[in-house]
Amino acid sequence: xxxxxxxxxxxxxxxxxxxxxxxxxxxxxxxxxxxxxxxxxxxxxxxxxxxxxxxxxxxxxxxxxxxxxxxxxxxxxxxxxxxxxxxxxxxxxxxxxxxxxxxxxxxxxxxxxxxxxxxxxxxxxxxxxxxx
Numbered sequence: 001x002x003x004x005x006x007x008x009x010x011x012x013x014x015x016x017x018x019x020x021x022x023x024x025x026x027x028x029x030x031x032x033x034x035x036x037x038x039x040x041x042x043x044x045x046x047x048x049x050x051x052x053x054x055x056x057x058x059x060x061x062x063x064x065x066x067x068x069x070x071x072x073x074x075x076x077x078x079x080x081x082x083x084x085x086x087x088x089x090x091x092x093x094x095x096x097x098x099x100x101x102x103x104x105x106x107x108x109x110x111x112x113x114x115x116x117x118x119x120x121x122x123x124x125x126x127x128x129x130x131x132x
Contacts, residue, residue: 015053017046020109023078027105030073032081040078043109044086056094056112060102067104069125071097074107079119093119 021039023032032040047053057078059071075097082088094117102108 015050015111015113017050017053017055017111017113020046020055020111022109023074023107024103025074025105025107028070030070030077032077037081037085040081041086044082044088047082047088047092052113054092054094054112054115056096056108056110056115056117058099058102058108058110059097060099060106061104062098062100065125066128068098069123069128071099071104071107072121072123076123078107078109090119095119095121097121098124 020043023036023039025031025036026033043055047055057075059075061067061071075095079090079093079095082093083090094112094115096117
C-alpha cells in the first residue's frame with residue numbers, strides 16, 4: 001500500500017496497481033509471443049481495475065542507432081497492443097525507450113503514475129526498422 005510520508009505534500013501518490021511484468025523478446029524481433037500477449041492481457045485487466053494508474057513502458061539499449069530503433073519498436077508494439085487489442089487509452093502510458101541499465105531484449109512495465117512523459121514518440125531511426 002502506498003503511503004505518503006509527512007512533509008511530502010504535493011507529490012503524486014503511486015497507484016495501487018501492484019507488480020507489473022516484463023516482456024521478453026527473442027533475438028531481434030518486435031513480435032509479441034502468445035506468452036507476452038497473455039501477460040499484457042493481465043496488465044490490461046489491472047489497468048481497467050485501477051483507472052487512475054498510468055504505466056511506464058520502458059525499453060532498454062541505446063549504444064547504437066539500430067538498438068535505439070529496436071527498443072522504440074518494442075515499446076511501441078506493447079503500447080499498440082494494449083491500446084488496439086485491450087482497449088486501454090493511449091493517454092495512460094509513458095513511452096520510454098533507449099534507457100540504460102536493463103536487458104536489451106526486455107521491456108519493463110512499471111507504475112508510471114505521477115510521471116511526466118509522452119505517450120508516443122517519433123521513431124528515432126525509422127530507416128533502421130526491422131520487420132518481424
